[in-house]
Amino acid sequence: MSGPAAPRARTLIEALPWLERFQGRTVVVKFGGNAMVNEELKAAFAQDVVSLRYAGLRPVVVHGGGPQISAMLEQLALEVRFAAGLRVTTPAVMDVVRMVLAGQVQRDIVGLINRHGAFAVGMTGEDARTLSAVRRPALVDGAEVDIGLVGEIVHVDPDTVRGLLERGRIPVISPIARGADDDNVYNINADLAAAALAEALDAEKLVMLTDVAGLYADWPHSTEIIDRLTAGELAELLPSMAGGMVPKMEGCLRAVRSGVRMAHVLDGRVPHALVLEVFADEHTGTTVVPDDPPAEEHLFHRTGGGST
Ligand SMILES: Nc1ncnc2c1ncn2[C@@H]1O[C@H](COP(=O)(O)OP(=O)(O)O)[C@@H](O)[C@H]1O
Numbered sequence: 063m064s065g066p067a068a069p070r071a072r073t074l075i076e077a078l079p080w081l082e083r084f085q086g087r088t089v090v091v092k093f094g095g096n097a098m099v100n101e102e103l104k105a106a107f108a109q110d111v112v113s114l115r116y117a118g119l120r121p122v123v124v125h126g127g128g129p130q131i132s133a134m135l136e137q138l139a140l141e142v143r144f145a146a147g148l149r150v151t152t153p154a155v156m157d158v159v160r161m162v163l164a165g166q167v168q169r170d171i172v173g174l175i176n177r178h179g180a181f182a183v184g185m186t187g188e189d190a191r192t193l194s195a196v197r198r199p200a201l202v203d204g205a206e207v208d209i210g211l212v213g214e215i216v217h218v219d220p221d222t223v224r225g226l227l228e229r230g231r232i233p234v235i236s237p238i239a240r241g242a243d244d245d246n247v248y249n250i251n252a253d254l255a256a257a258a259l260a261e262a263l264d265a266e267k268l269v270m271l272t273d274v275a276g277l278y279a280d281w282p283h284s285t286e287i288i289d290r291l292t293a294g295e296l297a298e299l300l301p302s303m304a305g306g307m308v309p310k311m312e313g314c315l316r317a318v319r320s321g322v323r324m325a326h327v328l329d330g331r332v333p334h335a336l337v338l339e340v341f342a343d344e345h346t347g348t349t350v351v352p353d354d355p356p357a358e359e360h361l362f363h364r365t366g367g368g369s370t
């Protein structure tokens with residue numbers, strides 16, 4: 063190919079195998095609070111999600127908002143405390159979590175997506191009992207520590223989300239659950255909520271957008287990224303991980319072990335990281351695959367494009 067339009071044509075043609083492969087498939091995208099660093103990035107993310115929808119995929123957005131919750135707690139002079147990467151959630155903190163996630167962060171994302179058409183519908187895991195959870199203590203140095211209203215998802219009812227997808231909508235889901243056996247409302251880590259939804263929706267892909275370039279092999283000493291690993295390799299590494307990467311990689315592992323074909327951790331600070339991941343030959347960040355990926359997956363491994 064030559065001439066001034068050649069690079070653009072090549073980009074479009076390169077996307078063809080991916081467009082074919084992903085038609086009608088569900089992709090769960092976790093948009094981390096740390097990746098929402100400015101308005102331009104948030105707007106680019108919304109454009110990407112709408113592009114996936116127009117290309118025939120079924121995107122589902124699960125959003126975080128940890129830094130936004132912490133900022134509001136500080137404004138209200140309430141304590142910001144984490145144990146093993148999970149927020150210590152008193153009833154007063156839970157009110158703020160619900161207010162910030164469902165009333166602020168989710169509304170922002172819905173608004174940005176709907177600039178492009180009547181697509182986004184916001185909901186929390188409480189709606190139609192989509193997510194049900196039980197109280198989850200944190201494990202600190204091998205001991206269980208009570209961290210209040212933090213939940214572990216024990217049941218996902220994907221019916222409402224499926225209904226929205228069938229009508230061409232883009233669900234935008236806040237990581238809040240109803241108690242499975244009480245009337246509490248639980249705070250759920252957004253990575254784990256995204257993984258549970260990906261599993262229940264039988265998603266093709268789980269994509270986590272965060273504020274680092276992927277999983278660093280020797281964090282925080284080096285910035286060398288692990289570009290690809292199998293579920294078994296990840297399970298071996300998990301006990302040595304720390305901080306926000308723990309729920310993220312736990313979520314990726316859970317997803318690929320329960321039928322999701324690939325999970326990715328990408329740098330959400332790169333504009334349009336999402337479309338670049340789904341439609342391009344070049345993958346960035348970290349990709350987790352099942353131990354025994356289906357045969358056709360090899361066609362799309364890094365060399366990509368389905369033509370190799
Ligand atoms: N091995 C690792 N590789 C990359 N980041 C790591 C690693 N271990 C811990 N982290 C931390 O995890 C953070 C990402 O998780 P988190 O702050 O929860 O983001 P998000 O809001 O996107 O969920 C990184 O900014 C980094 O500080």
Ligand SMILES: CC(=O)N[C@@H](CCC(=O)OP(=O)(O)O)C(=O)O
Nearest residue numbers: 095126127128148149250251252
């Ligand atoms: C239990 C727990 O820790 N919940 C998280 C929910 C938001 C979240 O996970 O947001 P990020 O993805 O931006 O970190 C919290 O309260 O911060």
